[in-house]
Amino acid sequence: MEDVTALQILNLKENKLIGTLPDNIKEGCALEAIDISGNLFEGKIPRSLIACRNLEILDIGGNHFSDSFPCWMSQLPKLQVLVLKSNKFTGQLMDPSYMVGGNTCEFTELRIADMASNDFNGTLPEAWFKMLKSMMTRSDNETLVMENQYYHGQTYQFTATVTYKGNYMTISKILRTLVLIDFSNNAFHGAIPETIGELILLHGLNMSHNALTGSIPTQFGRLNQLESLDLSSNEFSGEIPEELASLNFLSTLNLSYNMLVGRIPNSYQFSTFSNNSFLGNTGLCGPPLSRQCNNPKEPIAMPYTLEKSIDVVLLLFTASGFFISFAMMILIVWGSQMRKQH
Structure with a gap:
């Protein structure tokens, strides 16, 4: 991989490749997409990838990489898709040791962040979500499809395999309007930062199977484009915010196996969800659950x-x-x- 001044697409997905990746990429790297998912690679992500200034997609999911979260990749100005799922990454999302000296973890162009099924831990830093600018505003002068024009005039459409709406799927056309975050199956704890409500372009959010606590932020009500929300198997408490009932595009919801209490919001959108969306919360009541609530809207009986x-x-x-x-x-x-x- 030393001389990649001509190579634009590297697709070696789903083979039986083993070993570590070489760390000798030179300046002038022309790579725009790297997909080596579904192999048996191990070790660390080569830091010399920083030379690939045109890199838009990096998918290394389903390997055996053991590394920390690559904050250093925030220096790649065009990176939009980062898939690290199903590896052996550890540590916090923003490593304090890396942040020394003015370094940042600001992924301003990131649209798909899949870090599921690793060993990430610590709290979810509020500052990190505030830096995801491309999940807050959409540029008017960009094409909707991520693709590469070969020198022979052929078109290569970038792909990525993610979990969306509960299904494992390969998206053949990565639309620039598709915005996803998947932090599921890690060891994150603490509360969800309220700043996540600023990511108004989000279509899918999965934070299931962690140790997250506190209440579900009412700021979720601002995510008007949200189609899929999975917060299952955590330790959330309190009531389900009424603000979630206003999310008209929400078609997949999973709040099961938490410690939520109170009445399930009553709206047309919530009436489309089954019992499975709320299982394992013994304090919840109201449709679609069979457990009825004491209706506070009924006339109060005279003592x-x-x-x-x-x-x-x-x-x-x-x-x-x-x-x-x-x-x-x-x-x-x-x-x-x-x-x-x-």
């Missing part, structure tokens, strides 16, 4: 003491009316007798 006091008042009014009528009858009879005597 017994209040009902009794009302009955006493009614009795007093009735009695006073009877005595007044009786007294008037006596006066009328007495007045009649007095007229007869005269």
Whole structure:
């Protein structure tokens, strides 16, 4: 891989290749897409990849790489798809040792970040989500399909294999409008940063099978493009935010096996989800679950003491009316007798 000044696409996916990757890539690297997923590569990602300034896609999923999160790749100005899933990556998302000296972890062009099924740990840093600018705003002058024009005039369409809406699929045309984050099956803990609500272009978010805690951020209600949300098998508590009911494009939802409580939001969108979306939360109630809630919107029953006091008042009014009528009858009879005597 030393001289890659002419090579633009490297696709070696799903073979039985073993060993480590060479770390001697020279300046002038022309690679735009690297897909070596589904092999048996190990070791670290070669740092000399930093020479590939045109790299848009890196898919190394399904290997045996053992490395830390590659913050250094944020120096690749065109990187849009980063797939690290199913390897042996460890450590935090933003390694404090790397951040010393003004280094950043700012992936300004990243649209697909798949880090599922590794050993990443620590909390999800608020600052990292704030730097995903391409998940916040869309450029008006970009093509919708990620592709490469060969020198023979042929077109190569970039691909990536991701889990989307609960299904494992290879996307043959990576649309630039497709925005995904998959952090599932790791060891992240702590709360989800509220800044994730700024990623308004997100279509899919999977943070299942971690140790995340706290409540589900109400800021999720701002993710109007969200189609798939999986927060299952964590330790979330509190109620399901009513704001989620306003996500009109949400077609896949999994909140199962947490510690959520209260009424499931009542909306047309939520009525399309099955019991499986909410299993394992013993404190939840309301449709589609069979457990019913105490409806706070029903008229509140009067306490017994209040009902009794009302009955006493009614009795007093009735009695006073009877005595007044009786007294008037006596006066009328007495007045009649007095007229007869005269």
